[in-house]
Amino acid sequence: MREKERSTRVVFVRHGETDFPTDKIYCDEVEDPPLNEAGMCQAGQAEECLRGLGPVMFYVSPSLRTRMTADVLMSASPDSTVVYDESLCERRFGAWEGLYFHEIERDFAVEYQEWKSDQAAFKPTRGESVYDLADRVVPFVREVAARHRGETVVVVAHVGPIRVLLSEALGMPISYYRQLCIDPASIAMVDYGITQNNLVLMNFHKRHWV
Numbered sequence: 001m002r003e004k005e006r007s008t009r010v011v012f013v014r015h016g017e018t019d020f021p022t023d024k025i026y027c028d029e030v031e032d033p034p035l036n037e038a039g040m041c042q043a044g045q046a047e048e049c050l051r052g053l054g055p056v057m058f059y060v061s062p063s064l065r066t067r068m069t070a071d072v073l074m075s076a077s078p079d080s081t082v083v084y085d086e087s088l089c090e091r092r093f094g095a096w097e098g099l100y101f102h103e104i105e106r107d108f109a110v111e112y113q114e115w116k117s118d119q120a121a122f123k124p125t126r127g128e129s130v131y132d133l134a135d136r137v138v139p140f141v142r143e144v145a146a147r148h149r150g151e152t153v154v155v156v157a158h159v160g161p162i163r164v165l166l167s168e169a170l171g172m173p174i175s176y177y178r179q180l181c182i183d184p185a186s187i188a189m190v191d192y193g194i195t196q197n198n199l200v201l202m203n204f205h206k207r208h209w210v
Contacts, residue, residue, distance in 0.1 A: 007191040008145040009152040009200070011050065012162045013073060015065040016042035016185040026090055027098035032064045039065070042185030043072035045206035049187055053152060055079035059144055060156040061088035069185065070156040080154075087140035090158035094127030120175040130164060130174055137161045138168050145192035162188060169197040 016039030020026065035043060046069070055077050060070040062084040074080050096104050105112045108124075115122040120130040128136070137157075144153060155165075163177040169190045181203050182188070189200035 005194045006150040007193040007198070008148050008150065010141065010145060010190050010192055011053075011152065011154045012165065012188040012190070013046055013050075013069065013154060013156045014159055014162055014182050014184055014186055015061075015063070015069040015156065016040060016046075018065050021100070023102070024100045025093045025096050025098065025104075028063050028089070030098055034064050035068045039184065040068070040072065042205070043069045046185045046187060047073050047076045049204070049206055050154070051076045053077050053154070055081075056151070057144075057148060057153045058082040058156065059088065059153060060084050061090070061158060061161075062086060063089065063158070066156045066158065070154075073154065073156065085140065087136055088155065088157040088161055091130065091133045091160040092126075092128045093124050095125040096127065118175075119178065130160070130177060133160055134164045134168060134174050137165055141165055142192075166190065166199070166202065170199055 016035045018033040018039055019036045020031070020033040050073055053076065058070055058074060058080055060066050060082055066088075067084070070082060074082065096108070111122070111124065115124070123129040123132065141155065144155070159182045162182050163180045164174060166180055166188060167174050167177045169192065183203055183205060186203045186205045188202045188204070191198040191200055
């Protein structure tokens with residue numbers, strides 16, 4: 001009988017909502033917004049979905065909104081261990097960070113059009129392309145999966161890293177990353193195997209139950 005290969009279940013959770021404007025690019029070194037009331041409620045709903053995991057390893061982006069989300073999630077498994085790692089930070093936009101989109105379109109007109117024409121490959125000054133983001137987050141999660149073979153781990157991060165990681169896990173072109181819907185505080189699960197990966201769940205949250 002063929003032996004089933006041991007996989008690592010990685011549970012990805014996006015942080016909950018904040019009051020940060022949706023038409024402005026995050027600049028976590030200057031503005032590191034907390035979860036708002038809705039975001040805390042969303043994190044609590046995600047925690048309900050994860051009850052029963054038992055003590056696990058949490059790997060978390062060090063941004064305040066991800067740390068707050070992880071704190072709520074860990075109440076479901078208080079004996080868990082957490083590691084904060086900058087590899088899981090959101091995509092870096094360099095000179096564009098902290099700007100509204102209309103300001104970028106006005107002050108970086110040529111670059112803005114380049115971004116619109118190829119959002120995956122474009123790299124703002126001192127920033128990252130989506131491929132750069134993949135080069136940062138994919139090896140990190142692969143190493144985590146190899147380290148915890150046969151276990152379950154939780155990764156709390158941002159929409160960009162999660163989209164890229166799911167694309168890579170499924171063998172999708174990274175340039176298609178924006179076609180994946182990742183709502184605030186939603187859950188995705190991937191079983192990382194030795195020869196293949198399997199998507200178990202994507203963009204799941206308790207709000208789907210009602």
